[in-house]
Amino acid sequence: MYNFEFVKPATVDEAVAALQAEDAQPLSGGQTLIPTMKQRLNAPSTLVSLIGIDSLKGVSEAGGVLTIGAGTTHATVAAEAGAYPALAALAGGIGDPAVRNRGTIGGSLANNDPAACYPAAALGSGATVVTNTREIAIDDYFQGMFTTALEEGEIITAVKFPIPEKANYQKFEQPASRFALVGVFVAKTADGVRVAVTGASEEGVFRWTEAEAALSANFAPGAIEGLSASADGLIGDLHGTPAYRASLIKTLTKRAVTAA
Amino acid sequence: MTEVSMVVNGRKVSGNVEGRTLLSAFLRENLGLTGTHVGCDTSQCGACVVHVDGAAVKSCTMFALDAEGADVATIEGQAAPDGTLNVIQQAFQDYHGLQCGFCTPGMVMSAAALLKENPKPSEAEIRDYLEGNICRCTGYHNIVRAIMAASGQDVPAVAAE
Ligand SMILES: Cc1cc2nc3c(=O)[nH]c(=O)nc-3n(C[C@H](O)[C@H](O)[C@H](O)COP(=O)(O)OP(=O)(O)OC[C@H]3O[C@@H](n4cnc5c(N)ncnc54)[C@H](O)[C@@H]3O)c2cc1C
Ligand code: FES
Ligand code: FES
Numbered sequence: 001m002y003n004f005e006f007v008k009p010a011t012v013d014e015a016v017a018a019l020q021a022e023d024a025q026p027l028s029g030g031q032t033l034i035p036t037m038k039q040r041l042n043a044p045s046t047l048v049s050l051i052g053i054d055s056l057k058g059v060s061e062a063g064g065v066l067t068i069g070a071g072t073t074h075a076t077v078a079a080e081a082g083a084y085p086a087l088a089a090l091a092g093g094i095g096d097p098a099v100r101n102r103g104t105i106g107g108s109l110a111n112n113d114p115a116a117c118y119p120a121a122a123l124g125s126g127a128t129v130v131t132n133t134r135e136i137a138i139d140d141y142f143q144g145m146f147t148t149a150l151e152e153g154e155i156i157t158a159v160k161f162p163i164p165e166k167a168n169y170q171k172f173e174q175p176a177s178r179f180a181l182v183g184v185f186v187a188k189t190a191d192g193v194r195v196a197v198t199g200a201s202e203e204g205v206f207r208w209t210e211a212e213a214a215l216s217a218n219f220a221p222g223a224i225e226g227l228s229a230s231a232d233g234l235i236g237d238l239h240g241t242p243a244y245r246a247s248l249i250k251t252l253t254k255r256a257v258t259a260a
Numbered sequence: 261m262t263e264v265s266m267v268v269n270g271r272k273v274s275g276n277v278e279g280r281t282l283l284s285a286f287l288r289e290n291l292g293l294t295g296t297h298v299g300c301d302t303s304q305c306g307a308c309v310v311h312v313d314g315a316a317v318k319s320c321t322m323f324a325l326d327a328e329g330a331d332v333a334t335i336e337g338q339a340a341p342d343g344t345l346n347v348i349q350q351a352f353q354d355y356h357g358l359q360c361g362f363c364t365p366g367m368v369m370s371a372a373a374l375l376k377e378n379p380k381p382s383e384a385e386i387r388d389y390l391e392g393n394i395c396r397c398t399g400y401h402n403i404v405r406a407i408m409a410a411s412g413q414d415v416p417a418v419a420a421e
Contacts, residue, residue, distance in 0.1 A: 047323075049323075
């Protein structure tokens with residue numbers, strides 16, 4: 001790993017200022033960034049650790065919206081997001097206990113790994129990403145694998161999840177990486193059903209709109225029996241072909257509807 | 261180089277590190293606490309698990325500077341000062357929960373974190389909690405038995421997976 005300057009501010013304003021340095025990058029739990037720096041896929045000259053910023057931590061609920069600070073670990077969400085059980089369960093299924101004790105929701109959403117779990121929850125819930133400068137609706141946020149609407153130097157400060165009537169996440173785990181081979185998040189709200197798929201597409205997380213329409217009309221696994229997810233643009237690798245992933249999308253969507 | 265200070269196994273320590281110095285490297289190279297093993301250095305194997313402020317973390321995936329002021333516990337602090345093994349370590353010995361021993365420090369530290377959260381875990385809960393701790397020798401069977409025993413539970417003929 002190349003060396004860098006390490007700074008640990010105590011406030012968001014100080015962090016934003018520190019990120020003005022050339023090639024500066026935020027560090028949250030480091031569970032993604034440190035491995036990529038070891039591989040020299042990433043070589044920031046300054047790392048701005050966000051974990052000393054208390055205002056970025058915590059889970060709170062008000063008016064049917066669950067707000068999670070960007071620096072909240074997966075373990076804390078699993079323990080404290082009881083107001084949104086499907087989200088707490090998703091957080092408790094990420095990686096392993098040591099990863100959950102460090103990794104954060106802000107880091108996961110900023111990274112937008114195509115096989116990560118939180119992007120499915122955020123897109124499936126119709127969440128809002130709050131940054132130091134603005135609020136970004138989730139449908140405008142994800143812009144393809146490892147790409148988001150975040151600008152250079154912009155920090156996620158919190159994520160707001162409207163709590164649905166029912167929801168469930170089904171993760172078909174890739175046992176070596178502990179990420180999702182395919183994961184499907186289904187949420188039923190007063191405005192209809194959202195179905196978000198991770199792990200499957202070359203473009204990262206996406207909504208399966210045909211299934212959303214069918215499930216909005218009839219929230220039952222049988223409602224999507226006649227549909228099939230397209231294998232076009234799906235990931236093919238040694239763990240599964242595009243056709244296999246397409247088949248998993250449908251199976252997991254049905255399971256999520258049953259379990260919701 | 262920047263000075264970093266923390267408490268390790270109850271003792272105040274400090275040392276000079278670079279930004280990129282991992283907590284695992286600080287423990288092993290600066291402090292000579294080589295009980296914390298680095299198996300993969302890619303966040304996969306859990307041999308390097310230590311506790312930071314009470315939570316199990318992979319010390320190969322945390323910078324030493326991010327542990328400034330923290331309370332760190334490693335395998336060296338588990339036995340009593342006279343060398344008497346703690347209940348988890350003793351159970352690993354009694355139930356043959358190790359062969360080469362490379363994964364053992366991480367296994368013992370993960371087991372300690374589990375039993376703090378869940379004093380009487382089921383076999384399935386133990387296996388689930390150890391998801392991030394890889395052992396290439398034992399087949400896990402005797403590790404699960406040791407943790408059952410350490411938690412004061414009967415050690416059934418836990419089925420080998
Ligand atoms: C063994 C293992 C298994 C895993 N399994 C899973 C899994 O099953 N599912 C899953 O979803 N993930 C999994 N992960 C990834 C894990 O969830 C990471 O914690 C997460 O992807 C990144 O969060 P972090 O806090 O560690 O971010 P970091 O690694 O610190 O940062 C990641 C990226 O986000 C940027 N960043 C961080 N915080 C912010 C912020 N507030 N604002 C803007 N940018 C920011 C950083 O600059 C960096 O580019 C796994 C990781 C490991 C090591
Ligand atoms: S050495 Fe840290 S996880 Fe393997
Ligand atoms: S005892 Fe050898 S790796 Fe576990």
